[in-house]
Amino acid sequence: MAAMVATGAAQRVVIVGGGFGGLRLAKVLADDPVEVTLVDRRNHHTFQPLLYQVATAMLDPAAIARSLRAIFRRQANVEVRLGHVTGVDWDVKQVLVAEGDPIPFDVLVLAAGAVTSDYGIEGVAEHAFPLKSPEEALRLRHHVLARFERAVADPVLIDSGELNFVVVGGGPTGVEMAGALVELIDNVVRKDFRSVDVDRAHVVLIEATDHLIDPFSPKSRQNALETLAARGVEVRLGTTVEAVTAAAVHLAGGDVVSTRTLVWTAGVRANPLADALALAQAEGRRIVVEPDLSVPGHPDCFVIGDLAASRGEDGTLDPQMAPLAQQGADHVAEQLRRRHRGLATERFSYKNKGVMATVGRNAAVAELPNGMRFRGRLAWVMWLVLHLQRLVGYRNRFEVLTAWGWNYLTSDRTARLMIGSDDEVTGPT
Ligand SMILES: Cc1cc2nc3c(=O)[nH]c(=O)nc-3n(C[C@H](O)[C@H](O)[C@H](O)COP(=O)(O)OP(=O)(O)OC[C@H]3O[C@@H](n4cnc5c(N)ncnc54)[C@H](O)[C@@H]3O)c2cc1C
Incomplete structure (x- = not known):
C-alpha cells in the first residue's frame, strides 16, 4: 500500500x-x-436512515436531525461553520x-x-421525489397527504392515478418506504379520509433486478418480498423505468403506470x-x-x-x-x-457489521456477518434498538421512542401536518 x-x-x-x-x-x-x-x-446533522419515517408521517424532522452547533457546544476544539x-x-x-x-x-x-442519481432517465429530476434530506422528506409527506385531499375534492381524479404511489428502487430504503406507505394508508388515511375510497389507493415497488434488498441472502430477500406482497404492495421485479412525467411512469416494454407520486430511491x-x-x-x-x-x-x-x-x-x-x-x-x-508520532499510515479495512431492513410493523430482516439471520418481530425489535442507539442525542432518541411507542399502541402516525407549498393541493396539474 x-x-x-x-x-x-x-x-x-x-x-x-x-x-x-x-x-x-x-x-x-x-x-x-x-x-x-x-x-x-446545512446547520444540522441528519440521520438519513429514518427519513422515510418523516415522509410517511411517523416522525417530525427535528426528531432525526440535530443542530451541529448544539452537538459541539461543549467541544472546545471544534468550530462549526455554515x-x-x-x-x-x-x-x-x-x-x-x-x-x-x-x-x-x-x-x-x-x-x-x-x-x-437519476441515471439520466428522462423526467426523473423534474418529477420524481428523492429522499436525501429533511426538506425532501417533508415535501414528499406534504405531497402524499395532498393526493388524498385532492381525492376528497375531486374523486374522479382517482381514475387517473391520483392515489397510485410508485417507489422505484428495491434496496432497503425502497422496501422500507413502500412498507411504510401502505401502513400510512391502511392505518391513518383510511380513518382520516372517510369520504375517499381508500381501497383504490395502490403502492407499487419497482426494481430493475430480479430481487429486492440486494445485500441480503436469497432467503431474506424472499421474506421481504412476501411480506410486502401480503401487506398489499405490488412488487414489480425485473422492471426498468424509461421515462417519468408529471402524471405517469413509463416502463421498459411499454407499460405505463399513472401516478402523481414517484419516489426515487434507485441510487x-x-x-x-x-x-x-x-x-x-x-x-x-x-x-x-x-x-x-x-x-x-x-x-x-x-x-x-x-x-x-x-x-x-x-x-x-x-x-x-x-x-x-x-x-x-x-x-x-x-x-x-x-x-x-512520525509513523507510517495504515490501510483502511471496512468491517461489515451486518445488514438490516424493516418492512413494516413487526417485520424486518437482519443478517450478521457470522451467517446468523433473523426475520419477523425479533429482527424488527433489533432494528428499532439499533436505530435508537445510533441516533444523535438523548432528546432525539426520546422523541423517536415516544413516536414509535404511540404508533405501536394506537397505529396512529401523528406527524401529518402538511407544511410547505400548497401548490400540490390547489395549483394547476
Ligand atoms: C433514505 C436513506 C436511507 C438510508 N438508510 C441507511 C441505513 O439504514 N443504514 C445505513 O448504514 N445507511 C443508510 N443510508 C446511507 C447512509 O445514510 C450514508 O451511507 C451515510 O449518510 C454516508 O455518510 P457520509 O458522512 O459519507 O455522508 P452524509 O451523511 O450524507 O453527510 C454528508 C454531509 O455533507 C454535507 N455537504 C454536502 N455537500 C456539501 C458542500 N458542498 N459543502 C458543505 N457541506 C456539504 C451535507 O449537508 C451532509 O451533512 C441511507 C441513506 C438514505 C438517503
Whole structure:
C-alpha cells in the first residue's frame, strides 16, 4: 500500500460535511491537539436512515436531525461553520466556500456524502421525489397527504392515478418506504379520509433486478418480498423505468403506470463537489483514494464515507452505508495520530457489521456477518434498538421512542401536518 510519513503536526483539520463520517471524526478528535473546523451547507446533522419515517408521517424532522452547533457546544476544539464548499485551492491549502472567506487547512477531510442519481432517465429530476434530506422528506409527506385531499375534492381524479404511489428502487430504503406507505394508508388515511375510497389507493415497488434488498441472502430477500406482497404492495421485479412525467411512469416494454407520486430511491452518486476538485474518480463518481484513504498526490487530504471509492482487498468498492463513513472517520483520526508520532499510515479495512431492513410493523430482516439471520418481530425489535442507539442525542432518541411507542399502541402516525407549498393541493396539474 502507498503508506506515507508526513512531517509536522496536523493542527488545523478542516472537515467538509457533518454527516455520519464528518460528525464522527470531529467527535473522536476531541482530545487530540488539533483545531477542527467542521463545514456543512446545512446547520444540522441528519440521520438519513429514518427519513422515510418523516415522509410517511411517523416522525417530525427535528426528531432525526440535530443542530451541529448544539452537538459541539461543549467541544472546545471544534468550530462549526455554515457554508457551501465549492472547491479547494490546493496550492495555498484553502477550502473555498460560497459564503465568506476561504478556510485554511493543514489537513483536509472530505466527507460530503452522496446525492440522488437519476441515471439520466428522462423526467426523473423534474418529477420524481428523492429522499436525501429533511426538506425532501417533508415535501414528499406534504405531497402524499395532498393526493388524498385532492381525492376528497375531486374523486374522479382517482381514475387517473391520483392515489397510485410508485417507489422505484428495491434496496432497503425502497422496501422500507413502500412498507411504510401502505401502513400510512391502511392505518391513518383510511380513518382520516372517510369520504375517499381508500381501497383504490395502490403502492407499487419497482426494481430493475430480479430481487429486492440486494445485500441480503436469497432467503431474506424472499421474506421481504412476501411480506410486502401480503401487506398489499405490488412488487414489480425485473422492471426498468424509461421515462417519468408529471402524471405517469413509463416502463421498459411499454407499460405505463399513472401516478402523481414517484419516489426515487434507485441510487446515489458522489456529491458533485467530487467533480469540482479535479481529482481522479471511480464508479459512481466517488473519489479515488489510496488504501489509507488519503488522496493520491494530496497526502494531507483524506476522503471518507459515501464520497470515497474505498475498496476491500479483493478490489470491490465498499458499500455506501453509515458504518463505512464512521469507520473511515475512526481510521483517519488514528492516521493523524500516527503521523503526529512520525509513523507510517495504515490501510483502511471496512468491517461489515451486518445488514438490516424493516418492512413494516413487526417485520424486518437482519443478517450478521457470522451467517446468523433473523426475520419477523425479533429482527424488527433489533432494528428499532439499533436505530435508537445510533441516533444523535438523548432528546432525539426520546422523541423517536415516544413516536414509535404511540404508533405501536394506537397505529396512529401523528406527524401529518402538511407544511410547505400548497401548490400540490390547489395549483394547476
Ligand atoms: C433514505 C436513506 C436511507 C438510508 N438508510 C441507511 C441505513 O439504514 N443504514 C445505513 O448504514 N445507511 C443508510 N443510508 C446511507 C447512509 O445514510 C450514508 O451511507 C451515510 O449518510 C454516508 O455518510 P457520509 O458522512 O459519507 O455522508 P452524509 O451523511 O450524507 O453527510 C454528508 C454531509 O455533507 C454535507 N455537504 C454536502 N455537500 C456539501 C458542500 N458542498 N459543502 C458543505 N457541506 C456539504 C451535507 O449537508 C451532509 O451533512 C441511507 C441513506 C438514505 C438517503
